[in-house]
Amino acid sequence: DDTPAAKAGVRAGDFIFVSGQVAKDAAGNMISGTIEEETLGTIEAIRRILAEEGATLSDVVRVTTYLEDARDFGRYNRVFAEPFKDAVLARTTVEARAVINTKIEMDAIAYKPRGR
Numbered sequence: 001d002d003t004p005a006a007k008a009g010v011r012a013g014d015f016i017f018v019s020g021q022v023a024k025d026a027a028g029n030m031i032s033g034t035i036e037e038e039t040l041g042t043i044e045a046i047r048r049i050l051a052e053e054g055a056t057l058s059d060v061v062r063v064t065t066y067l068e069d070a071r072d073f074g075r076y077n078r079v080f081a082e083p084f085k086d087a088v089l090a091r092t093t094v095e096a097r098a099v100i101n102t103k104i105e106m107d108a109i110a111y112k113p114r115g116r
Contacts, residue, residue, distance in 0.1 A: 006019055007019065008021070008049045009049040009050070009052060009053060011053050014111055014112065014113040014114065015109060015110065015111055015112075016049075016050060016053045016055055016059075016109070016110040016111075016112060017107075017108075017109055018046050018049050018050065018107055018108040018109070018110070019107060020066070020105045020106065020107045021042050021045040021046050021049070021105065021106055021107065021108075022038075022041075022042055022045070022098075022100065022102040022104065022105050023037070023038040023039075023040075023041025023042045023044075023045065023102065023104070024041065024045050025041070026048065030100075030101075030102070032101070032102075034075075035067075035072040035075045035076050035079075035103050035104065036075055036076075036078075036079045038102060038103045038104050039076050039079040039080060039104055040079055040083075042104050042105070042106050043057070043079075043080070043083045043084075043106070046060075046106060046108050047083070050108075050110055050112075053110075053112065054112060054114075055110045055112035057083050057084055057086070057087060058084075058086035058087050059087070059110040059111060059112040060084065060087045060089050060108050060109070060110045061087070061088070061089050061090065061109055061110060061111045062089060062090050062091070062108065062109040063084075063089055063090075063091045063092075063106055063107070063108045063109075064091075064092045064093075064094075064106065064107050064108075065080075065091070065092070065093040065094070065104065065105070065106045066093075066094055066095075066096040066098065066104065066105040066106070067093060067094070067095050067096070067103070067104055068095070068096075068097065068098055068102070068103045068104065069095065069103070070095040072103065072104075073093060076093075076104065077093075
């Protein structure tokens, strides 16, 4: 297999790039539930990856969200707002069919200079 290994999070200078995440608990088990539950689980997965690099959700500057069903946007959006309340970020949300059984996938970019 010639596919390069992907990491959940990669630091490049002062930026941290978080690969697409789905709702998983700390042990890596999928969380299946309502769009609200899966949104919170996905954000928590991103939070854990950022913490490994000394960053928090408030350091996030860009999020792309892929929703299985665009009709879930309002419910997702209400849940999204609280964890990112301290972030100033650009965001795109699109409808896309996931390659696994999930209602939502998100990737993120954070800006966190080393040592700050």
